[in-house]
Amino acid sequence: MTNLFGVQDGGFYGDEGPIAACATALAESALALVRVSGRGCVDLISGCFSRPEALRGAAGNSVVYGWIVDGGRRIDEVLINVYRAPKSYTGEDGMDISCHGGLAAGRAVLQTLYKHGFRPALRGEFSFRSFLNGKIDLTRAEAVLEMVSAKSDKGLGRAVSRLSGVLEQEIRQINKLFLDSLTEIELLLDYSELDGVSADDEALPGRAAVEAALSRLLRLERSYRAEKLYRDGALAVIAGKPNAGKSSLFNLLLREERSIISEIPGTTRDWIEGWISIEGIPVRLADTAGLRESEDALERLGMERSFGLLDEADLVILVLDGASGGDEVMAAAEDFMKARKGASVLPVWNKADLAPPPHGVEHFCAANFCAANFCAANFCAANFCAISAKTGDGLNLLYERIARILEKTAGTAAPDPAGPALGSGRQKTLIDTAISCAENALAMHDEGLPADLIAPSLREAVNCLGEITGEVSSHDILESMFNRFCVGK
Ligand SMILES: Nc1nc2c(ncn2[C@@H]2O[C@H](COP(=O)(O)OP(=O)(O)OP(=O)(O)O)[C@@H](O)[C@H]2O)c(=O)[nH]1
């Protein structure tokens, strides 16, 4: 049979043949889950199951106990969840086989299934079948992918919102606005033909609908930066002079003794990094070598690497040694800000347990630095944050400041978590094109062009939105998308 991609073979996306894969990691664990789906899968498993009749007679959404067997040999003691089409993830008959965890058991069960007529599932093939059978649209399929790779609670929450169809509904509603406008244009054109009225004399039918669609598209487009921040995270680099307490702060934020801390200046050479979550934002945090004039070749190499990271940083956490005195701290901050103009910098007054910052340090900062006219955008917006990396005092304020600056840099302040938002670069590209189409249509109308010349732009917008949900999609786009899933999903 020819499958969806025109291939005369069972082993490709789009056929309905029986497939099997391990849905959990093949590693030491209590349980492993082997998932199967496709035409005839219940009969095939019955051929290697200790209680074939119980399995064949099992209703959908029921559990059957028994052994996977190969000839006379027992392979594993399992529980099988049976699903009957269309009430399953894929929309086909399917089963989830709970077997013993670990490398050997899952593999042995899979090998037995392959011997009995299953083929290994391709990446994302279960989700692909779910899409083909109309169980999920493409935005929901992408949300599945996001859930698997979510790094924080907020990232997960947003993926769940897309999985529940919030984005899909918004896209369909916007699409309807374009379609309403197109219907009105077509009516006008038909009417013009009949009555000899020129279409160019008329106002653009459904202009208000196109304007409403455009404003909703622009809202979606803006949502993407926030989504990217919560999904992919940001790079925050801890920098400052040697001995300022950078590694102490790094360890404190990471909650583990990862970096070496010592009173000897120049302790950290190579940069070290780890992931943390700050108010739901995944943050890749890096500790770097202290910045100073040095003759030591290794230390200089370390500093060069620090500079490389600073160039990439979304935020620099500039650690200043409060114990060195107010003038010294301000001079160090000023030097850094001058050297890194335009960077997003959060100055941190460390060692506040030894030397608390002067009263009203925020005002102090504004007075000194804005007047100096080099830090208006970043520095004063952030202000000093006083902490002690030794006692942990001031940490909550630091978390809050980091989150606000990252949100500000991403151009989003606390986006509505329940509202529709884009979740992938693919969706963003298509939304951008739909926006251009809507803008073109309105501009053409402003120039007085007739409705029949404007209609193609609106049709293109409709196509873009259809591609987002998957109503309009070429096979290679689908294949490349589902290829990014893990096997078993
Ligand atoms: N009292 C006090 N001591 C601190 C604080 N933060 C760091 N220290 C001490 O300052 C010294 C230097 O700390 P590190 O964290 O190694 O400093 P660093 O900036 O990473 O130094 P380099 O890696 O050499 O660039 C250590 O002796 C720390 O215990 C603080 O908030 N209070």
Ligand SMILES: [Mg+2]
């Ligand atoms: Mg260090």
